[in-house]
Amino acid sequence: MPKENCLIVVAAGRQLDLLRGEASRIARGAKADWWIDRAEVGTRFCFEDAKAKESFALTCDSFGIPCKDG
Structure with a gap:
């Protein structure tokens, strides 16, 4: 699957x-x-839509949970 x-x-x-x-x-x-x-360190959340990914990144930030491109 594409990442x-x-x-x-x-x-x-x-x-x-x-x-x-x-x-x-x-x-x-x-x-x-x-x-x-599963990722080497952490969990990889993948979305078909780039805007959904960006929205999820903002959600992670709002909860104080670090995330990075992967």
């Missing part, structure tokens, strides 16, 4: 559950698909 619209997030437990819910909400709003992969 151009992916972010790597380092989170666990409730934070990861929160981010899954937000990713689902964002993707549904963008009418795009999303998926999660």
Whole structure:
């Protein structure tokens, strides 16, 4: 699967559950698909839509959860 619209997030437990819910909400709003992969360090959240990825990055920032392109 292509990884151009992916972010790597380092989170666990409730934070990861929160981010899954937000990713689902964002993707549904963008009418795009999303998926999660394991990364070397953290979890990779991938979106079909670049705008959904950017919105998810802003969400991570608002929760104080670091993320990076991946």
